[in-house]
Amino acid sequence: MSDPIFRADSLAVTYTSSRGPVKALEGLSATLGQGEFLSVLGPSGCGKSTLLKVVSGLLKPSGGSVTLRGAPITGPRPDVGIVFQQPTLLPWQTTLDNVLLPVRTLGLDLEGGRAKAMQLLKLVGLDKFASHYPGELSGGMQQRVGIARGLIHDPALLLMDEPFAALDAMTREHMMMELQRIWMAAGKSVMFITHSIPEAVFLSDRIVVLSARPGRTIREFEVDLPRPRTLGTMAEKPFAEHCNALRALFSDLVKFD
Amino acid sequence: MSDRIRTFLYPAIAFVVLVALWEAAIRVFKVPNFILPTPYAVLEALQRGYIEGLFWKHFFFTLQSMVFGYALGCTLAFLLGCLFAESRTVEQTFLPYVVALQSMPKVALAPLIIVWFGFGLESKVVMVALVCFFPMFINTAVGLKQTNPALLDLMHAFSASPWHILTRIKIPSAAGHIFAGLQIAVVLGLIGAVVAEFVSSTKGLGYLISAAAVNLETNTMFAALISLAVLGIAGSLSIRFLHSRIVFWDKGSASQTAATE
Numbered sequence: 060m061s062d063p064i065f066r067a068d069s070l071a072v073t074y075t076s077s078r079g080p081v082k083a084l085e086g087l088s089a090t091l092g093q094g095e096f097l098s099v100l101g102p103s104g105c106g107k108s109t110l111l112k113v114v115s116g117l118l119k120p121s122g123g124s125v126t127l128r129g130a131p132i133t134g135p136r137p138d139v140g141i142v143f144q145q146p147t148l149l150p151w152q153t154t155l156d157n158v159l160l161p162v163r164t165l166g167l168d169l170e171g172g173r174a175k176a177m178q179l180l181k182l183v184g185l186d187k188f189a190s191h192y193p194g195e196l197s198g199g200m201q202q203r204v205g206i207a208r209g210l211i212h213d214p215a216l217l218l219m220d221e222p223f224a225a226l227d228a229m230t231r232e233h234m235m236m237e238l239q240r241i242w243m244a245a246g247k248s249v250m251f252i253t254h255s256i257p258e259a260v261f262l263s264d265r266i267v268v269l270s271a272r273p274g275r276t277i278r279e280f281e282v283d284l285p286r287p288r289t290l291g292t293m294a295e296k297p298f299a300e301h302c303n304a305l306r307a308l309f310s311d312l313v314k315f316d
Numbered sequence: 317m318s319d320r321i322r323t324f325l326y327p328a329i330a331f332v333v334l335v336a337l338w339e340a341a342i343r344v345f346k347v348p349n350f351i352l353p354t355p356y357a358v359l360e361a362l363q364r365g366y367i368e369g370l371f372w373k374h375f376f377f378t379l380q381s382m383v384f385g386y387a388l389g390c391t392l393a394f395l396l397g398c399l400f401a402e403s404r405t406v407e408q409t410f411l412p413y414v415v416a417l418q419s420m421p422k423v424a425l426a427p428l429i430i431v432w433f434g435f436g437l438e439s440k441v442v443m444v445a446l447v448c449f450f451p452m453f454i455n456t457a458v459g460l461k462q463t464n465p466a467l468l469d470l471m472h473a474f475s476a477s478p479w480h481i482l483t484r485i486k487i488p489s490a491a492g493h494i495f496a497g498l499q500i501a502v503v504l505g506l507i508g509a510v511v512a513e514f515v516s517s518t519k520g521l522g523y524l525i526s527a528a529a530v531n532l533e534t535n536t537m538f539a540a541l542i543s544l545a546v547l548g549i550a551g552s553l554s555i556r557f558l559h560s561r562i563v564f565w566d567k568g569s570a571s572q573t574a575a576t577e
Contacts, residue, residue: 111469112469115469115473116473117469117472117473134475135472135473135474135475136473137473137474137475139473141469141470141473143466143470144466145464145466147464147466147467147470149467149485149488150565150566151488151491151563151564151565160470161474164471164474164476164480165474192565193565194565
């Protein structure tokens, strides 16, 4: 693997709450290579939203280090694209204008941005919906607009926070296929936060497994299934083996007490 | 028969039946005119008022105090609502006073406002502004604070300025709440105008009602009440229209605000 584009070393984040300090992350380590698809898989309460804030520069870690493109992350980073669990689009703006939000906010070239936005909308299969409003789109379509928005300013890293969690099961499978296609076409480095084992196995090159709060890296997994993976892949034995290995890890990890 | 026709026809039938019952009740129970006027007497008063023209100056006086007071109160409330939502210090400093003022019935201030601002239009405008202020203020502040936190994270990640976030993200996000505030303020503002006119005035529909009461001219009182209802309905409908036009993405909220009144 070439030099990693992103690296977290024994990352720790401690919040002060009204009940005293809360450790959200403690000893999270991960690397992400150029063009790699990395999933961060953990039980709920593994501090995934904290990780998102640290990587996008909104929260300073209390220990350890995070670097992006060789430089430590010390403040808001415009070279990170974020896709949220909910589409979080502006309902008063058209699909095209929503995709252009980062371009407008960052003060980038609007003409070039428009052409790029149309390309991205074509990539996510929504070029016919450029002048529609989010309220006129389905949940899956809105989430694809969110992905196009995450890519518009050509970020070094695309951060995805359980982007399919709010979708129904069928749309979800479809979106997994779509995301693989988009990722393969766009060639971006992706950090994909999820609770879903099959989703992580299907999409990832590598999986970092986090423990429950405070989140720390307990295992790293290579997923060597050939690409492009199809829905048929999920019915095959190697896929099931990967999933079972991860599941076994979690059954040791999560104590139902 | 289509649902659309029925929504107009059924209330129309109910109106005719009610007016007939009203007329019949007066004849059967021999209710004197100074207690309850006949529908015809009310119609006559309206005709005298609006065709011969005696009511117009009162109507316009109330309309004027309503429009100016509403604009003043809602604008101030919007600006201060933004300030409250944006600055934690401002909120912490003034919140107890806002709560105290809000809990007080604003109409109780009417006599004081007359003392301070005189018997003319100014005191009515101030009174209307005062009662319009709170619903608009609270709705603006609450609406701005309910902006999707993920969206704010996104904007912060792009280092967007607070002004940029307020004007491009928070205010449009709060538009539904803000219009709900505007809607409530219409109805309350009209109450404020009438109360101020009751306390002391030489003009206005409220004045007309209290002056007619002295002479037991119930038909004039009814005519003035109908005029006030028309003002209130026209105001409410205008705001609802603007709401559906401006906040076009906020489906179904126009009917929701009606329920909060």
